[in-house]
Amino acid sequence: MSDTFNVKKEKISLSASKSNLDEWDSLAHLKLFLALQESFRVNFSTDEIDSGNSLEKIYKLLKDKIR
């Protein structure tokens, strides 16, 4: 995530979300999901990508997929 957004790891807290992290814009959002799909070998639906706008939600989405 720090790679995708090009920000230091320390800046990304567990409560990071599209609304509180400046670098998390719509382009970075898609790049994040491109990277997640590749790294975790999962497939997100359009709705999931739309709704996964915080670290917490992404964590939940991933947990459901990987299980």
Add this chain to the structure above:
Amino acid sequence: MIALLSNINIEPIRGFLKSDESIFTGYNTYIADILNHKSVLYSDEIDKIFLFLDIEELLGDMLFKYPSDNSLSVFENNLDEIFSFIYQLLIKRNNAVLVINNVPFISATFISYLDTNSPNVTFRDFVKIYNNKLKQLKSDFSNALVLDWERIVLNEGINNLFDPKFWYLGRMKLNNKAFKLLSDEFSNLINSYKGKTKKVLILDLDNTLWGGIAGEDGLNGIKISEDGIGKAFRDFQKLIKSLKEIGVILAINSKNNESDIDEIFQKNNMMILKYDDFIVRKINWNNKVQNLIEIASDLDLGLDSFVFIDDNPVERQLIKENLPEVCVPDFPSDISYVKSWFLEEVIYKYFAKVYFTHEDKNKTFQYLANAERKKLSKSLSIEDFIKSLNIKIKIYINLSKYKQRIAQLTQKTNQFNLRTKRYTETDIERFINSDNYTVFALGYEDKFNNEGIVGLVIILNDGESLEIDTFLLSCRIIGRDAEFVFLLKVLETFKEKNIKKVNAVYIKTKKNGIAESFYSDAGLFTENKIDYSVDYEKLIIFLENKTLYDGEIINE
């Protein structure tokens, strides 16, 4: 630095192009970027330009119409125009290298089996035309390189490279695997262009050039034949021989008795490679690291000129650890795959050629000498280009049925948005029904595409002056002067209203730098670069002179 141009959004490839800084000029802005000589493409920092074109987007609506001789020639004309722009770029930037992709056949089209069973024009002909243009480009310019996207798609499969979700979410079509492969291919191609390829292929013998072990299986026991798996080794040898034909130096580094090997080369008539094909032969029981160092000194070449092939992972590891400059690709565990492995992992990676001969490389621009070509004599300006697009602007006034799209535009547009005010559908409805506010939605269509509603202006009329509450445009139509036509047509609707002044505000955000000069370009004045103002009549005259085409007002 690399400039990335495309008719789709390929911004994420930047993350994979590690060796170089890169800049993506924006979704589908490549023609405007080429024609605008002030664009980043013409800055000296840029020494490599990568133009990635998606064939389906080039076809646009043609993809949904039955192909015909007529549509094929329309397509070819469109391509000729695009290529004439590319030619201009190549001439102006003759100190940079341009990489452009070829394209695979479109895997499925609505004409289904007719695509392969019709005696008439099919979509395959469109693809062939595009790829033939590249061939012409290649023969005209030595600083143009064709990236073999067709081969990558054939190897990996469309479904493993394209992800339609990202197209609809953000005009991206490719997934990260595709971005990775494209960036690797781009780097290999550039390395090859710059002559940074390897010079020497060093080979092990047992279980590499033949199956089995010379010292144990003997002259006739080793597997090298026309039958069974022996044929795989023969095919491998044939490929190595062809590499030698194109100038790669071969060497042997093997733990064996030299006499056993001599015998095989002399007497086994199934061997494709001959003793003399190898310039240096280290056949002994020494450490292979030691042998390799000796080969380098015999040939007087640096270690970074070598690729070492060995089926034994322990030997490979030894070389990797001790001589990290030497390239040591893995060897397939099943020899049946040797051919595809050798092609992709060795030849394309280390011995790829861009030029057939040395003369090829040194040939200068034949194109320039060829004065008969007309396309460039009429050097197209950006104005000519804009006119040639046949842009149709439609401006819808207070149209409630578009309120959802309009609200969405205010929510999502970050770049060409002068004030970045966000509105809901209810807000828009309120403006539409109010006496002071007018909502103008912009519909854009050109000969390639109908983009739909892509712009918005909201005007507040206080009786004496007009205040531009909102002015925004989707980025995909920037660079075609639509913003000026839009503004002019909007203002003209107030002609009978006795308006004295037009006022506007630009509020800078992190993302709307692209719109910073818009109001001054449009003829409004400012002292603080925030508040803009000008006399109404003057502005109309200024814009009338500036705009190249007209728009249509639709008042339903």
